[in-house]
Amino acid sequence: MGPGLRTGLPGGLRTGLRWKLSAAIALVGALVAIALSLVVHNAARVSMLDNARDLADERIQIAQRDLADVQIAEHTFDLSNRANFANVKIDDPHLPDELRAKVEAGRRATYVADPPGGSPDIWAAVPIADGHVLSLHTGLTERSTDILNDLDQALVIGSIAVVLGGSALGVLIGGQLSGRLRKAAAAANRVAKGEPDVRVREAIGGVVRDETDDLARAVDAMADALQQRLEAERRVTADIAHELRTPVTGLLTAAELLPPGRPTELVLDRAKAMRTLVEDVLEVARLDGASERAELQDIMLGEFVARRVAAKDPGIAVHVVHESEVTTDPRRLERVLFNLLANAARHGRPPVEVIVEGRVIRVRDHGPGFPEDLLAEGPSRFRTGSQDRAGHGHGLGLTIAAGQARVLGARLTFRNVRPPGAPARIPAEGAVAVLWLPEHAPTNTGSHPMLPLSGDQ
Numbered sequence: 502m503g504p505g506l507r508t509g510l511p512g513g514l515r516t517g518l519r520w521k522l523s524a525a526i527a528l529v530g531a532l533v534a535i536a537l538s539l540v541v542h543n544a545a546r547v548s549m550l551d552n553a554r555d556l557a558d559e560r561i562q563i564a565q566r567d568l569a570d571v572q573i574a575e576h577t578f579d580l581s582n583r584a585n586f587a588n589v590k591i592d593d594p595h596l597p598d599e600l601r602a603k604v605e606a607g608r609r610a611t612y613v614a615d616p617p618g619g620s621p622d623i624w625a626a627v628p629i630a631d632g633h634v635l636s637l638h639t640g641l642t643e644r645s646t647d648i649l650n651d652l653d654q655a656l657v658i659g660s661i662a663v664v665l666g667g668s669a670l671g672v673l674i675g676g677q678l679s680g681r682l683r684k685a686a687a688a689a690n691r692v693a694k695g696e697p698d699v700r701v702r703e704a705i706g707g708v709v710r711d712e713t714d715d716l717a718r719a720v721d722a723m724a725d726a727l728q729q730r731l732e733a734e735r736r737v738t739a740d741i742a743h744e745l746r747t748p749v750t751g752l753l754t755a756a757e758l759l760p761p762g763r764p765t766e767l768v769l770d771r772a773k774a775m776r777t778l779v780e781d782v783l784e785v786a787r788l789d790g791a792s793e794r795a796e797l798q799d800i801m802l803g804e805f806v807a808r809r810v811a812a813k814d815p816g817i818a819v820h821v822v823h824e825s826e827v828t829t830d831p832r833r834l835e836r837v838l839f840n841l842l843a844n845a846a847r848h849g850r851p852p853v854e855v856i857v858e859g860r861v862i863r864v865r866d867h868g869p870g871f872p873e874d875l876l877a878e879g880p881s882r883f884r885t886g887s888q889d890r891a892g893h894g895h896g897l898g899l900t901i902a903a904g905q906a907r908v909l910g911a912r913l914t915f916r917n918v919r920p921p922g923a924p925a926r927i928p929a930e931g932a933v934a935v936l937w938l939p940e941h942a943p944t945n946t947g948s949h950p951m952l953p954l955s956g957d958q
Contacts, residue, residue, distance in 0.1 A: 870929030
């Protein structure tokens with residue numbers, strides 16, 4: 502199988518729009534060129550045959566008039582050495598039957614015999630005295646044949662030029678249209694990734710207006726409508742969480758005033774859980790609003806992670822493979838790290854390990870792994886990291902971690918650990934969350950970090 506073939510895809514082979522358009526124009530051009538060539542060739546050939554028949558008819562009439570001056574013995578005709586009687590015979594045995602029938606009816610006539618693959622034969626005949634037939638047998642002249650061959654050659658060259666020109670035109674037009682569509686797709690992907698200021702219509706540019714502009718305007722309108730709806734949902738969520746903040750705080754304060762005992766502990770535990778949920782929902786709403794900005798500092802990543810993890814849980818091992826200095830927001834980085842550790846502790850199994858290598862932080866546990874829908878779609882609010890949803894939590898931890906990573910300009914990925922070459926049905930041996938910090942600090946923050954010169958570390 503060639504490298505250009507791809508199997509197992511619903512759409513089959515994928516071909517660029519420019520090549521499809523070029524092939525269509527080339528095919529139409531080839532069909533038109535062939536049709537016109539056949540029409541022109543046949544018209545020229547018919548015209549030449551008509552001229553040859555007219556010439557043969559004139560010559561047979563001249564021969565008929567000059568026959569009176571020829572010495573004709575009884576039933577014996579000698580027309581040799583006569584200039585006006587070249588190719589003229591009387592009672593030619595090769596005379597076509599169709600022409601003979603017309604002449605025997607007393608008519609002067611011409612006839613063209615066109616054998617397959619051969620040169621056409623031009624016949625002209627006229628009745629003479631005593632029931633004899635005077636006939637002329639010729640063919641197309643060499644000049645006519647040369648003219649017809651030159652015409653065929655010109656038609657072939659013209660047809661090839663039309664096909665090549667149509668293909669080039671198709672590539673040009675298709676390339677422009679394909680380029681506009683690719684720009685539109687790239688802009689739509691940026692909108693899908695959460696860049697609200699991108700406009701597809703502005704991205705495709707161009708002076709000429711076509712259906713691509715209509716598509717771009719429709720995508721922009723759809724993106725605006727979705728953005729408005731998401732913003733409205735975010736505001737509602739934030740407003741509800743904000744309104745719940747005060748009564749939950751009052752509930753927690755009142756619970757702390759209850760007399761000691763098991764019921765008081767249960768009330769306090771649920772009140773604290775509700776306060777944590779409200780705070781997490783507010784944080785998710787702020788992250789969804791894309792208004793958060795990082796406060797950048799220069800830190801040694803390995804030392805920072807080891808110190809924070811030791812303060813959080815001394816039992817978690819931290820391995821610094823390669824130390825690196827990064828410019829990031831320590832508070833948000835700590836939030837991401839703690840949420841990943843909490844998710845590993847809640848849904849995985851010990852031991853939990855943290856590995857720092859350059860700008861990459863890996864958090865691994867030895868549990869059943871992440872759910873397949875999380876691996877395919879990423880974190881989603883109120884969807885926990887447990888396969889059977891038996892664990893505690895509301896599914897906001899990884900959502901907050903992913904949102905804080907976006908603010909840092911980092912990339913957060915998730916995967917399960919399986920033996921090398923093992924199929925997907927084999928149970929995972931653990932889950933790994935990987936945080937990739939950027940080489941340079943994010944530039945859309947409130948601060949403006951000084952980037953290191955080339956070669957500096």
